[in-house]
Amino acid sequence: MAKQPFACGECYRILPEPENKKDIVQCKHCPNAPVTTDWQGYVIILNPERSEVAARLNVTSPGTYALKVNIR
Numbered sequence: 001m002a003k004q005p006f007a008c009g010e011c012y013r014i015l016p017e018p019e020n021k022k023d024i025v026q027c028k029h030c031p032n033a034p035v036t037t038d039w040q041g042y043v044i045i046l047n048p049e050r051s052e053v054a055a056r057l058n059v060t061s062p063g064t065y066a067l068k069v070n071i072r
């Protein structure tokens with residue numbers, strides 16, 4: 001089974017694995033946001049302007065997002 005990816009604590013994007021495994025995972029869009037593997041609910045948002053989930057998460061661009069991110 002694949003390792004749980006990181007999610008951004010601010011915009012809820014699911015973050016891709018870094019190309020260099022030694023790099024830390026960081027959100028391109030929120031450089032100061034915490035990231036965590038502690039999240040639930042994988043959603044793919046294709047049409048943010050027509051998605052209730054996108055509105056709830058404040059998502060404005062298509063992508064993969066976590067429904068819930070647990071930041072300490």
Ligand SMILES: [Zn+2]
Pocket residue numbers: 008009010011012013027028029030033
């Ligand atoms: Zn982010």
